[in-house]
Amino acid sequence: MDAYLSLWETYGGQMLSTFWTNLQLTFWAAIASFLLGTLLALMRISPVPSLRWAGAAYVNIFRNTPLTIILTFGVLVLFGVFRVTLASDFNLNFFRIAIIGLTIYHAAFFCEAIRSGVNTVPLGQAEAARAIGLSFLPAARIVILPQAFRGAIAPIGNVLIALIKNSTVATAGSVAEISGTMKVMMEFRPDVGIPIFLTVAVFFVIVVLPVGMLTTYLSKKLAVAR
Amino acid sequence: MNATDTGRGAEAAGPVVRMEKVNKHYGPLHVLQDIELEVARGEVVVVLGPSGSGKSTLCRTINRLEPIDDGSIYIDGVKLPEEGKALARLRADVGMVFQSFNLFAHKSILENVTLGPIKVKGMKKAEADKLAMELLTRVGVANQKDKLPAQLSGGQQQRVAIARALAMRPKVMLFDEPTSALDPEMIQEVLDTMVGLAQEGMTMIVVTHEMGFARKAADRVVFMSDGAIVEQAAPQEFFTNPQSDRAKDFLGKLITH
Ligand SMILES: Nc1ncnc2c1ncn2[C@@H]1O[C@H](COP(=O)(O)OP(=O)(O)O)[C@@H](O)[C@H]1O
Ligand SMILES: [Mg+2]
Numbered sequence: 487m488d489a490y491l492s493l494w495e496t497y498g499g500q501m502l503s504t505f506w507t508n509l510q511l512t513f514w515a516a517i518a519s520f521l522l523g524t525l526l527a528l529m530r531i532s533p534v535p536s537l538r539w540a541g542a543a544y545v546n547i548f549r550n551t552p553l554t555i556i557l558t559f560g561v562l563v564l565f566g567v568f569r570v571t572l573a574s575d576f577n578l579n580f581f582r583i584a585i586i587g588l589t590i591y592h593a594a595f596f597c598e599a600i601r602s603g604v605n606t607v608p609l610g611q612a613e614a615a616r617a618i619g620l621s622f623l624p625a626a627r628i629v630i631l632p633q634a635f636r637g638a639i640a641p642i643g644n645v646l647i648a649l650i651k652n653s654t655v656a657t658a659g660s661v662a663e664i665s666g667t668m669k670v671m672m673e674f675r676p677d678v679g680i681p682i683f684l685t686v687a688v689f690f691v692i693v694v695l696p697v698g699m700l701t702t703y704l705s706k707k708l709a710v711a712r
Numbered sequence: 713m714n715a716t717d718t719g720r721g722a723e724a725a726g727p728v729v730r731m732e733k734v735n736k737h738y739g740p741l742h743v744l745q746d747i748e749l750e751v752a753r754g755e756v757v758v759v760l761g762p763s764g765s766g767k768s769t770l771c772r773t774i775n776r777l778e779p780i781d782d783g784s785i786y787i788d789g790v791k792l793p794e795e796g797k798a799l800a801r802l803r804a805d806v807g808m809v810f811q812s813f814n815l816f817a818h819k820s821i822l823e824n825v826t827l828g829p830i831k832v833k834g835m836k837k838a839e840a841d842k843l844a845m846e847l848l849t850r851v852g853v854a855n856q857k858d859k860l861p862a863q864l865s866g867g868q869q870q871r872v873a874i875a876r877a878l879a880m881r882p883k884v885m886l887f888d889e890p891t892s893a894l895d896p897e898m899i900q901e902v903l904d905t906m907v908g909l910a911q912e913g914m915t916m917i918v919v920t921h922e923m924g925f926a927r928k929a930a931d932r933v934v935f936m937s938d939g940a941i942v943e944q945a946a947p948q949e950f951f952t953n954p955q956s957d958r959a960k961d962f963l964g965k966l967i968t969h
Contacts, residue, residue, distance in 0.1 A: 533795070610814035611817065618876065620800065620828075621799075628827065633818050710817045
């Protein structure tokens with residue numbers, strides 16, 4: 487116990503600050519990948535075959551590529567080879583590149599979650615929208631997507647939860663985040679490895695559990711009555 | 713309120729709907745075969761025929777919810793465009809009432825009716841609200857305006873669907889079995905609304921199994937079988953003196969039921 491407390495004194499601040507990094511990665515990547523995922527879902531349900539094809543190709547490529555590989559590519563190739571610079575500060579640059587990597591990957595999953603929501607909307611809704619003279623985009627924006635989002639809250643929540651946890655993979659993109667801190671601590675004091683592990687696990691549970699409960703609650707409360 | 717008072721300027725003199733040699737296939741199935749149909753302004757055409765004869769498909773090609781393989785369809789003299797903005801504009805002139813109502817499930821009754829005028833025609837909200845309340849009053853559901861569709865009975869939902877279509881001031885209204893999904897006690901209220909529309913001079917194409925409506929409101933009955941228009945006549949003539957064997961067979965089955 488004493489060993490753990492002294493370790494906490496040394497590393498506690500770093501744990502909190504790196505975990506804060508995870509939350510920031512999640513926040514920005516969630517917004518960006520939700521928007522990109524919505525765009526991809528629109529492409530996949532659009533009347534234009536080439537857009538449908540491109541949307542499907544995107545999803546199939548990035549959903550099936552390990553996130554570690556995407557984030558490693560970001561730092562070693564985008565930065566290492568092409569010198570992609572999104573911030574003059576070294577660490578901020580990696581942070582932003584990691585957000586892009588997380589976004590690219592999770593957009594594929596948000597797309598599929600939203601598409602599952604589109605499948606809860608009866609075909610007649612789109613037909614009625616077309617019949618009053620709405621073209622594809624207005625029909626999607628006003629009639630289809632609002633119902634699709636409400637029908638997809640649970641799967642969207644699942645993607646968000648995966649994203650929170652996957653933010654730890656940003657270590658592969660040279661971002662100082664909580665799993666990196668944990669690794670350092672465990673290497674320094676393997677004897678208190680279990681308490682360290684439990685501490686980090688609790689951090690995540692504290693964040694993930696309410697997200698899960700909230701989305702379960704909202705998916706019932708906001709379900710479209712038919 | 714008058715259904716023919718559409719607020720448009722001079723209207724073309726020809727038929728409101730004209731179908732010329734329209735063909736459509738679903739794979740090997742030739743679902744519409746050389747369809748020729750003209751519907752005059754103010755005319756009420758009832759389409760009859762056995763299940764699977766292509767009645768719904770015919771209806772749905774008129775506002776291009778289903779594309780056709782060849783032939784042409786004209787709405788008020790204008791050929792139906794292939795896709796895009798022009799098609800959307802023309803669709804606004806063709807009201808459609810579906811068997812399953814298809815009210816926008818996440819919008820209130822009032823919003824269901826105002827959505828088209830506001831988003832398609834750019835009408836001001838206050839003006840659209842006023843129009844919608846007039847129409848909802850006319851179909852007898854004005855007191856439900858703030859509810860969601862799922863809170864209404866089927867008959868009420870279908871009357872809202874009629875109001876929603878009317879709000880676009882259509883040149884023609886299509887009805888695809890508007891009472892088939894309704895409980896028996898709600899059929900009449902919807903039919904009454906439709907008879908009212910017919911009497912006010914709305915141009916209507918109605919697919920239905922309600923022979924009473926056909927006798928009472930139709931100017932012409934079009935009988936379809938296996939994707940073709942087999943015969944057409946005034947209702948009295950069709951019901952008392954059908955020409956084709958298929959029509960006789962169809963009417964015979966109705967009576968024995
Ligand atoms: N989307 C479709 N794909 C394939 N076949 C279809 C489709 N829609 C309708 N059909 C077929 O076309 C025929 C006519 O259908 P429909 O127009 O719905 O007939 P009706 O309304 O007279 O009952 C039926 O045999 C039906 O099975
Ligand atoms: Mg049908």
